[in-house]
Amino acid sequence: xxxxxxxxxxxxxxxxxxxxxxxxxxxxxxxxxxxxxxxxxxxxxxxxxxxxxxxxxxxxxxxxxxxxxxxxxxxxxxxxxxxxxxxxxxxxxxxxxxxxxxxxxxxxxxxxxxxxxxxxxxxxxxxxxxxxxxxxxxxxxxxxxxxxxxxxxxxxxxxxxxxxxxxxxxxxxxxxxxxxxxxxxxxxxxxxxxxxxxxxxxxxxxxxxxxxxxxxxxxxxxxxxxxxxxxxxxxxxxxxxxxxxxxxxxxxxxxxxxxxxxxxxxxxxxxxxxxxxxxxxxxxxxxxxxxxxxxxxxxxxxxxxxxxxxxxxxxxxxxxxxxxxxxxxxxxxxxxxxxxxxxxxxxxxxxxxxxxxxxxxxxxxxxxxxxxxxxxxxxxxxxxxxxxxxxxxxxxxxxxxxxxxxxxxxxxxxxxxxxxxxxxxxxxxxxxxxxxxxxxxxxxxxxxxxxxxxxxxxxxxxxxxxxxxxxxxxxxxxxxxxxxxxxxxxxxxxxxxxxxxxxxxxxxxxxxxxxxxxxxxxxxxxxxxxxxxxxxxxxxxxxxxxxxxxxxxxxxxxxxxxxxxxxxxxxxxxxxxxxxxxxxxxxxxxxxxxxxxxxxxxxxxxxxxxxxxxxxxxxxxxxxxxxxxxxxxxxxxxxxxxxxxxxxxxxxxxxxxxxxxxxxxxxxxxxxxxxxxxxxxxxxxxxxxxxxxxxxxxxxx
Amino acid sequence: xxxxxxxxxxxxxxxxxxxxxxxxxxxxxxxxxxxxxxxxxxxxxxxxxxxxxxxxxxxxxxxxxxxxxxxxxxxxxxxxxxxxxxxxxxxxxxxxxxxxxxxxxxxxxxxxxxxxxxxxxxxxxxxxxxxxxxxxxxxxxxxxxxxxxxx
Numbered sequence: 001x002x003x004x005x006x007x008x009x010x011x012x013x014x015x016x017x018x019x020x021x022x023x024x025x026x027x028x029x030x031x032x033x034x035x036x037x038x039x040x041x042x043x044x045x046x047x048x049x050x051x052x053x054x055x056x057x058x059x060x061x062x063x064x065x066x067x068x069x070x071x072x073x074x075x076x077x078x079x080x081x082x083x084x085x086x087x088x089x090x091x092x093x094x095x096x097x098x099x100x101x102x103x104x105x106x107x108x109x110x111x112x113x114x115x116x117x118x119x120x121x122x123x124x125x126x127x128x129x130x131x132x133x134x135x136x137x138x139x140x141x142x143x144x145x146x147x148x149x150x151x152x153x154x155x156x157x158x159x160x161x162x163x164x165x166x167x168x169x170x171x172x173x174x175x176x177x178x179x180x181x182x183x184x185x186x187x188x189x190x191x192x193x194x195x196x197x198x199x200x201x202x203x204x205x206x207x208x209x210x211x212x213x214x215x216x217x218x219x220x221x222x223x224x225x226x227x228x229x230x231x232x233x234x235x236x237x238x239x240x241x242x243x244x245x246x247x248x249x250x251x252x253x254x255x256x257x258x259x260x261x262x263x264x265x266x267x268x269x270x271x272x273x274x275x276x277x278x279x280x281x282x283x284x285x286x287x288x289x290x291x292x293x294x295x296x297x298x299x300x301x302x303x304x305x306x307x308x309x310x311x312x313x314x315x316x317x318x319x320x321x322x323x324x325x326x327x328x329x330x331x332x333x334x335x336x337x338x339x340x341x342x343x344x345x346x347x348x349x350x351x352x353x354x355x356x357x358x359x360x361x362x363x364x365x366x367x368x369x370x371x372x373x374x375x376x377x378x379x380x381x382x383x384x385x386x387x388x389x390x391x392x393x394x395x396x397x398x399x400x401x402x403x404x405x406x407x408x409x410x411x412x413x414x415x416x417x418x419x420x421x422x423x424x425x426x427x428x429x430x431x432x433x434x435x436x437x438x439x440x441x442x443x444x445x446x447x448x449x450x451x452x453x454x455x456x457x458x459x460x461x462x463x464x465x466x467x468x469x470x471x472x473x474x475x476x477x478x479x480x481x482x483x484x485x486x487x488x489x490x491x492x493x494x495x496x497x498x499x500x501x502x503x504x505x506x507x508x509x510x511x512x513x514x515x516x517x518x519x520x521x522x523x524x525x526x527x528x529x530x531x532x533x534x535x536x537x538x539x540x541x542x543x544x545x546x547x548x549x550x551x552x553x554x555x556x557x558x559x560x561x562x563x564x565x566x567x568x569x570x571x572x573x574x575x576x577x578x579x580x581x582x583x584x585x586x587x588x589x590x591x592x593x594x595x596x597x598x599x600x601x602x603x604x605x606x607x608x609x610x611x612x613x614x615x616x617x618x619x620x621x622x623x624x625x626x627x628x629x630x631x632x633x634x635x636x637x638x639x640x641x642x643x644x645x646x647x648x649x650x651x652x653x654x655x656x657x658x659x660x661x662x663x664x665x666x667x668x669x670x671x672x673x674x675x676x677x678x679x680x681x682x683x684x685x686x687x688x689x690x691x692x693x694x695x696x697x698x699x700x701x
Numbered sequence: 702x703x704x705x706x707x708x709x710x711x712x713x714x715x716x717x718x719x720x721x722x723x724x725x726x727x728x729x730x731x732x733x734x735x736x737x738x739x740x741x742x743x744x745x746x747x748x749x750x751x752x753x754x755x756x757x758x759x760x761x762x763x764x765x766x767x768x769x770x771x772x773x774x775x776x777x778x779x780x781x782x783x784x785x786x787x788x789x790x791x792x793x794x795x796x797x798x799x800x801x802x803x804x805x806x807x808x809x810x811x812x813x814x815x816x817x818x819x820x821x822x823x824x825x826x827x828x829x830x831x832x833x834x835x836x837x838x839x840x841x842x843x844x845x846x847x848x849x850x851x852x
Contacts, residue, residue, distance in 0.1 A: 066796030066798065191793060194798065199805060200786060201774055202733070204732075210730045210732060216727065259715075260736070261716070261719050261720060399833050401833070615835035619835060640740055649830075649832075649841065650828040
């Protein structure tokens with residue numbers, strides 16, 4: 001795309017009415033008063049390009065990995081710009097630093113875009129209204145905007161036709177944003193922009209890049225982290241037709257060939273010797289060592305009230321240990337990256353990534369020497385701009401879920417491609433993809449609760465132990481006067497990464513399952529028990545009450561169907577889920593139905609919100625009932641879908657999602673559907689059998 | 702090797718044992734068919750061979766000589782693929798979209814057998830194609846309502 005130099009002195013100070021009626025000030029939309037006109041298009045800011053044919057291109061700096069960013073973010077622009085949705089095109093932002101450090105994760109895209117994109121669009125709309133007023137020679141107060149036109153009386157002119165006039169105008173720095181009641185696109189289930197190409201096979205994922213004279217590569221990685229390459233025998237594969245080269249790189253042994261299959265087959269045959277690990281782990285030793293972590297490993301401690309005192313003086317204490325396993329991402333598209341070192345010295349990369357900025361950094365460090373990087377930095381410091389000799393093209397992502405925030409495969413691709421003049425597509429087999437994952441960490445939870453005479457918690461002490469673990473989701477909203485949350489971080493054993501809903505997955509499981517156990521112990525209805533502890537949290541209470549009503553909670557008979565509930569606020573959104581299990585045989589259960597109620601503030605596109613809740617529930621189902629990663633002799637035991645099974649269509653219950661109407665600012669939606677699912681199932685099993693599930697996956701019989 | 706893909710005859714020079722998937726993707730640049738597992742476990746690579754759904758990642762290309770192969774790119778010659786595509790849009794099925802060619806080819810072959818599949822038919826057929834985003838409920842409802850939606 002065209003690079004738009006932006007001066008940073010013009011961080012706009014804009015006051016505008018937002019939905020809640022409050023003022024927001026000093027929002028940086030990256031706009032500047034000197035608009036840039038490239039060819040005949042007008043780009044009044046870095047997010048919007050208006051073309052003479054009146055198409056509007058929205059630049060999106062968040063990756064599309066299924067969660068709907070290429071639809072929901074442009075909706076924010078279309079709403080304030082007053083344009084016809086059919087005329088809106090979507091373009092992925094380049095790695096130009098004006099877009100900031102691009103990183104799609106943490107259910108943040110809409111939260112980040114909500115202010116800045118609407119503001120950028122409103123400023124652009126006002127610009128065209130003033131241009132229209134000049135064109136019609138009327139006061140701008142007599143002009144309105146609609147469907148991409150400026151209208152006055154019975155006359156109208158398109159934004160595209162107004163470009164020459166608008167180009168000569170300064171951008172106003174004051175504009176009002178619409179009230180919720182005025183929205184015509186936000187809040188509507190607008191069809192996704194990306195779906196036509198996704199049903200006809202033309203959507204380009206990373207692996208679909210096919211360039212002239214393209215070669216293919218893969219890497220044979222060590223069998224476990226820490227193993228070092230001792231030797232490999234090129235002769236074991238060089239006689240294979242289609243194998244072009246074999247050589248070692250930082251991460252293992254690279255094989256280059258004429259097609260993907262040839263390099264995958266060669267990788268199976270290549271004779272490689274790796275060093276042995278002196279001390280080898282398996283799942284049991286990892287659990288033992290994690291259990292032994294103590295305060296020397298403490299990285300976080302949050303306290304409220306006086307937990308230790310209350311425990312000392314109490315005689316009603318419940319202590320539990322939960323052990324939750326490693327999990328893998330298993331994105332349907334395995335890791336891949338295509339790199340071309342061109343004759344002119346430029347490096348072009350095509351990659352499905354959640355962070356093109358991360359890709360850029362990795363590539364730059366390998367493609368350029370330290371001196372070269374310094375010189376380029378100096379040049380940019382003096383002349384402005386950035387080093388665009390490394391160009392990152394972000395394709396569609398065949399799933400992300402946190403895995404594509406890591407860029408080990410990019411590093412490999414750049415190292416390999418550096419040797420060739422032709423583009424090289426670097427692809428991992430499913431087996432390498434699973435073995436080389438950045439896993440959801442194994443966690444141990446020591447949790448102790450001190451109860452009052454009524455059976456409600458007086459003090460709560462949650463210790464989260466593991467390698468690279470966190471307290472996301474541990475800060476529950478239950479009104480307990482004394483609380484302590486500790487995080488003890490030890491060795492990771494397997495590489496650790498972000499995995500859809502990150503820490504909230506394990507922390508909410510523990511909290512929500514224990515809450516039910518406590519309620520049951522004192523003969524409370526689990527919903528009544530929760531609501532009594534949530535008197536200060538009306539939004540979480542409301543989703544719980546609504547899901548109770550929707551699912552017929554109070555009329556449940558617990559004969560044929562058994563119910564379980566869990567709820568949490570994560571990534572800003574409030575979600576409650578009720579699962580219905582059906583008895584299928586003596587002590588056996590099948591998932592029958594899941595009810596889900598979500599309050600995510602304004603639901604920008606309610607159909608995408610529903611998709612994400614369905615997807616989150618199904619993601620949760622796999623981890624709750626099917627999958628876990630185990631380690632034997634340092635090695636991950638699972639290889640492929642046949643022994644790391646993910647949920648199939650015939651195992652999925654019907655799912656009913658209900659979105660609460662809200663005028664609060666929008667919150668995260670990609671992840672909040674996940675955390676309540678596993679504890680809701682565990683709670684249903686608990687209700688049916690009296691048995692708690694202190695480990696995942698949950699035993700369903 | 703001579704292969705007939707979507708009614709078009711292609712002559713390709715490829716390794717002897719290469720699976721059909723990689724001929725489609727790497728040699729013919731028909732990239733709508735996807736790699737997901739390489740062992741016939743996930744179904745992202747599903748194509749129709751003489752009308753039957755087949756995992757193209759474990760099917761030798763040489764076994765497809767003299768057979769009719771249909772991929773997602775062949776939708777215009779196949780009423781049921783078109784029908785499924787329309788239902789998929791109507792129900793907004795895809796999320797990341799990677800497995801959807803496989804889902805759609807599998808669904809089209811189901812419609813080849815029965816015009817209005819019931820839940821059991823859908824469960825049996827569609828459980829052969831995995832989706833990590835969780836589009837299953839919409840796959841199901843799109844197929845259950847296919848007759849209504851696709852005309």
